[in-house]
Amino acid sequence: MLRSFNLLRKYPAVLNISDLKPLFWQQVLFATPTHPVCAMSHQTLSVKPIVISGPSGSGKSTLLNKLFAEFPGCFAFSISHTTRNPRPGEVDGKDYHFVTKDDFVKLVGENGFLEHAQFSGNMYGTSKKSVKDISSSGQLCVLDVEINGVKSIKQSDLKPKPRFIFVRPPSMEELRRRLESRGTETADSLKKRLDSAQEAMDYAESGAYDHIIDNKELEVAYEHLKGILIEDLHKIQGEKLKKGQ
Numbered sequence: 001m002l003r004s005f006n007l008l009r010k011y012p013a014v015l016n017i018s019d020l021k022p023l024f025w026q027q028v029l030f031a032t033p034t035h036p037v038c039a040m041s042h043q044t045l046s047v048k049p050i051v052i053s054g055p056s057g058s059g060k061s062t063l064l065n066k067l068f069a070e071f072p073g074c075f076a077f078s079i080s081h082t083t084r085n086p087r088p089g090e091v092d093g094k095d096y097h098f099v100t101k102d103d104f105v106k107l108v109g110e111n112g113f114l115e116h117a118q119f120s121g122n123m124y125g126t127s128k129k130s131v132k133d134i135s136s137s138g139q140l141c142v143l144d145v146e147i148n149g150v151k152s153i154k155q156s157d158l159k160p161k162p163r164f165i166f167v168r169p170p171s172m173e174e175l176r177r178r179l180e181s182r183g184t185e186t187a188d189s190l191k192k193r194l195d196s197a198q199e200a201m202d203y204a205e206s207g208a209y210d211h212i213i214d215n216k217e218l219e220v221a222y223e224h225l226k227g228i229l230i231e232d233l234h235k236i237q238g239e240k241l242k243k244g245q
């Protein structure tokens with residue numbers, strides 16, 4: 001399952017109000033349109049997506065927001081498919097790919113989704129193509145997912161193969177402290193998040209990720225994350241310079 005989040009709260013560095021769409025379910029990737037600043041005009045570079053995961057409160061959005069701020073225009077978000085009707089102002093191909101149920105089911109049959117699920121009677125999914133399109137446009141697609149999403153992406157034949165990155169909190173006690181101090185959790189949601197944290201940590205221990213980032217000191221963790229992506233980010237920036245963007 002891919003995780004939900006409040007896009008504006010989590011990623012103010014890359015989102016405008018106009019990019020926002022209603023939060024719908026429990027499994028978002030980044031479902032915003034391609035950022036206009038970073039769209040590249042020629043398809044010269046193919047960049048590996050990153051799949052970033054970790055317990056709630058481990059610091060994923062804190063780290064990503066620092067990256068987005070330091071490398072503006074280098075990241076983009078996949079556009080989800082849905083069978084629900086467009087709301088006023090929503091644009092097909094920008095907010096979502098609005099499709100019929102038949103078309104959705106057909107794409108499921110063609111193994112076209114990285115993940116998909118039903119919510120409130122409508123179907124939602126992230127197609128492989130939407131992620132590939134970003135990679136081949138020379139931008140870096142970030143997939144912020146929960147453990148089941150990681151498993152589902154690992155099983156897929158997505159090309160280029162993503163880098164799987166886990167953000168690890170220093171301890172369960174510190175994780176609890178961070179979640180409490182974030183001030184976003186009820187007692188119930190805090191318990192749920194801490195309960196699922198251990199499962200996520202155990203899965204990471206099993207060697208499921210290419211990289212594990214220890215987020216004890218934020219700056220150290222950030223440098224680690226940046227170090228993993230820096231080659232790709234320099235390539236993206238180089239291409240943008242060439243194109244005068």
Ligand SMILES: Nc1ncnc2c1ncn2[C@@H]1O[C@H](COP(=O)(O)OP(=O)(O)OP(=O)(O)O)[C@@H](O)[C@H]1O
Pocket residue numbers: 005010054055056057058059060061062063178179181182215216217218219221
């Ligand atoms: N290295 C760190 N040291 C201290 N506090 C941190 C560190 N990294 C993140 N935090 C704080 O921990 C809290 C949780 O971080 P953040 O919201 O980035 O986690 P998350 O993994 O994105 O959570 P969720 O999955 O619930 O969205 C925030 O208040 C953030 O400021």
